[in-house]
Amino acid sequence: MGRVPGLTLERRQQALGMLVAGMPVNDVANHFGVHRCTVSRPRTRYQQTRSAKDRPRPGRPKKTTQRENNYIVTSSRRHRFWTSGKIAVRLYNTTGTLVCNRTVRNQLRASGLRANRP
Structure with missing residues (x-):
């Protein structure tokens, strides 16, 4: 069984908009069908960085396309x-x-x- 994907950038931005509008985290998570941590973590990251984009991940860049x-x-x-x-x-x-x-x-x-x- 593989890892369940989180939210795409677009859906993350929608979730952040809902949270800013005052919706509770649990309601936003139920709307997108994800766990509340999946909504809560991007909100915390947005408060720190003012960006909804993914942060760079570790690892060597690919040499070939x-x-x-x-x-x-x-x-x-x-x-x-x-x-x-x-x-x-x-x-x-x-x-x-x-x-x-x-x-x-x-x-x-x-x-x-x-x-x-x-």
Whole structure:
């Protein structure tokens, strides 16, 4: 069972508007069908930062875009015996994005592909 998503930015702004108008937290939460903490936390954050937007999350930024990831997977499927190094070079020649072999292998593994020869 996955995590239940919270409120989108638009719905968060609507909830904050309802709270500013004087609606109780429980009523706003029932309106959106979420727990009251899901409404209460953005209100507290808004009072501190004056913004309803998400704060930056930790983690390293992605090196490749979704389109480049699709290129890696497609290249691997079309050319079954290409090495990760060759796919990385082809990606650089095509898109100008420089990635290492490990990035290519990680993307292939995330897509469910494995090496043809151990």
